[in-house]
Amino acid sequence: MIFALSSGLPPAGVAVIRLSGAGVLAAVRALVAGPLPPPRTAMLRSIRHPESRALLDRALVLLFPAPHSFTGEDMAELHCHGAPAVVSAISQALIALGLRPAEPGEFTRRAFRNGRIDLTQAEALADLLSAETEAQREQALANAGGRLRQLAEGWRGTLLGLRAATEAGLDFADEGDVSAEDLSPAIARLADEIAAALASAPLAERIRHGLTIAVAGPPNAGKSSLVNALAAREVAIVTPVPGTTRDVIEVHLELGGVPATLLDTAGLRESDDPVEREGIARARARAAQADLVLDLGPGPAFAEDRRLRVRNRIDETGEAPGLRGGVAFVSARTGAGLEALRAWLVAWARTRVPRGEPPLVTTARQAALLAEAAARLREAAAEPDPVLRAESLREAAHGLGKLTGAIGPEEVLGEIFSRFCIGK
Template identity: 75%
Template sequence: MIFALSSGLPPSGVAVLRLSGAGVIRAAAQLLGGQALPPPRTAMLRSIRRVADGRLLDRGLVLVFPGPASFTGEDMVELHLHGSPAVVAAVQQECLALGLRPAEPGEFTRRAFENGRLDLTQAEALSDLLAAETEAQREQALANAGGRLRRQAEAWREAILALRAETEADLDFADEADVAPALTAGPIRRLASAIREALASAPVAERVRHGLVVAVVGPPNAGKSSLVNALAAREVAIVTDVPGTTRDVLEVHLDLGGVPAVLLDTAGLRETADVVEQEGVRRALARAEAADLVLAVGEGEVPAGGEVLRVVSKVDLSGEAPGVREGVAYVSARTGAGLEALRAHLVAWARGRVPRGEPALVTTARQAHLLEEAAGFLEAAAAEADAVLRAEALRLAAASLGRLTGAIGAEEVLGAIFARFCIGK
């Protein structure tokens, strides 16, 4: 039996304590001190009492979810308590006294997987949903938490099994005809093409999960940190008149019209004898070269990499008209002039890189790797004239799809997936 606080840390208006495992319904009855448990999936007000002496600990809502019709597939109980640290600590202490133990990170979701309530692709999507900070991340994670990829992978796997059956039938009648490979090659190639078509959405999904990278680069004292603070709408970077103040790369998360982005404040690009500053410049160049967009503030050479938008800062001093025109943004971080135009430009750019529509089917590197593997085995099977080798390639393709959903060989990835969850999930 396990328990965990599934809501935010106290103090809070309400604290939700989740219990799961064989025996939690009996334990909940003891916490109620003789009061009747609510009917399944019905929230009812109850008094929570200390088992030893019946002392009142709190009054709150109690919900009972008998397994297997619960999130974990086991018996579950939720206690909706007042969210004070003292109340939560007292009830948790009673749970310990009743033989429950604190849950490990992701243990509720892992039990749901182990009991067949969801597959690995749904678990990954649920993790992404819990971490979603923008509308695009929410939409993508929510769509796949419903099992889209699992259903598609199962359909592909069933088709492969049918092709395997056809191929193995060829073996039984190998002496009667020599045309069987041609009969199965076409459907195998079409199946491989369908998987590769799904894989085409993976780069977009990766941008949604981790955010587009926007690097702010330029010489020292060009106004980079001031620009980063202005775009973030908060003081995240230190701004001084001393050249070389920024030594390392500072990351700031932005929401660009529903699309996640990571804004990088980098060290000023210049020749320097300072070893620490040299490392900062090296890191700045490396991150800029890998960025999706470089905001080049001030004069100087622009690092090779993705797209570039020149930024002329301090227009309040130069007298230039603020705005974005002909690939150059004219702004003033001090007065705010031109910042709205720059933000609008960044939003339009981000939406162009992550077009809205049906959420991507393939969202993680693990999923992409296994689908790439399956497509490769299918293509090998389509090109194979030997029916025995073709059958083996089809078996390997089906196995890759099985590992995708966790139907087979999931143990090696379970720890990595569920460790990303919070304690109460």
Template identity: 65%
Template structure:
């Protein structure tokens, strides 16, 4: 399979990635050379059209033998010139040589299937590609580096060890050197199991912060028609994203704009002007505006008595904060630096600095909550059989977290740690 891995042409350079069985033979044929470049070393080669051996481009060619590649398979990259004609011709040549276009996300899927990535790292790669602020990038990089994977594997290793201990007590309690299963279960509740539950609970505390980092703090701009909401949105976004006219009811639906507030992500909402109307379309827009504003982290109200006073270029008011309200002119920009600085301070107070959270998606949160619930249930049991079943449930949830579930791992741990076999 192959795909354009860089941005769409035209561009200075286009990177076409290949992966799968027979990739190196395709590289030999498209370069007209039986000699491959040394692994992970770029070499300048001419690319040829298979049908008539006409030259297509001069490109840097790299090969990555599996399993030490991103996908775990034999892979290659062609760094050619990024014109539409060149990219199209090279892709056509690859198709003629038997390669097929990759499906969406197929390279990453093969990396997961080959064990090069787990599901938490796959999610992190998606977040890293979509990152618009420094904080989003830092969080995605930490996750892509295996932060949650390592933590979850540590939890699961502890669960496996605890299950192995309990099952050993159950199966071999008649041995003189093995304490009773009930006594051992009490010891587990008092020590390692309680510590494990506390560790999971601590990791979950950052989930809400991580979700805000991924999607941004939500700021709704509200007010009556012609209050200057769309003009303010355009000024903060530094581009025309909302239509501005003197006619009331121009904004009919909620417009979303992503902002970078000093490295912190925010989602700015331009809402329909709040007023009574007989127009069913405008009424629907107003209903949506009220619904979104009710769930926003912050509302900038440009209405009478609101927290933002616009159009000071018409009233003659001085820009800045007066009597708890911020006076601005979205048209001239007066007071906007004060507003942006205030928004950045407000955002930083809600997203604390420090190490990025470990749990970053709703899927991860759900599975760790399921694991924690099972561990807490195990803490309540006096019956070691029920305790072991709860621990098995917790381990299963953590296995789903990474996408790797191996029910035989408990059996392996028992025989590796205890010399009690037949």
């Protein structure tokens, strides 16, 4: 049996202590004075120490008997007051009853082990817990509902049928009821379906990790001031001394629901200072990899399709704020032109991460397994040797099984028996 504080750290108005495992209902019965509430019904009860019967708190008690719970085991929740002393006292009482503190992610691991969720849903739940933007929330919530799992199960079902037909043709070629149909078109279609789902992986990567925007230019161009202004807080040191910024400073932003990381880089110039030279080298490397460069030049040329030129300090030059001719005219000190620049950045981010149906394939693990499965299927479709074709199909099925965490060697045998009446 395990327990954990599922709400925020005390002090808080309410603390939620979650329990799971065989024997949880008996443990709650030992804590609660009075009858237990019906399943999935919150009722106020006194929580007492199981040995001394000292009153620990008055709390809402919720029971979730197996198998109708998140983990598939008996579960309970105690909604108590969020004082550190209350949470500590109830935790010690639970330990006295034989429960132990849960390890990180253990409730989700138990849900997977007991078949309540698959690996893709577990990954989506992790993404949902860490979501900071609307796009990340939508993507994680969609996949937590099992979209990819449902597709993968359909692919696996089709693949099991193809494997059954192929292996039956190998092992029972002398049986008159075994079809000798050409399976190549069906295998190729399945590979195309998986490849189509894979096409969403780059978009999902941008949603999960965000876009990168590098602020580049020579020393004293106002890069750090612009970063502070866009972040609406002091994150970078601003001084008139050239070379103040030595390393890349990262600031997280939200651009119309799209996550982005703003990079304040070292001023690009020639320097004899080895520390500053290293900072400049890193600045050039990060700018080269960024999705967009806010170029406060003059300086190195950046690709036009991922650069926006910025003229800072228009409060000193007297230029009008706004965007014109592919240049943003702003003053980080007075704020002039910053709203127009932010609006341009939001519009740019939405072109890179368009709103619509959330991507299906959201992690590198999922993308690698699906790419491997599609490759093995294309091999099978082009393979004339039935033995090698069967092996490629087996490898593709193994990859799909690893995707969801459901790998069963007996499934193919069951499919063969059901479809070909073998065993007569």
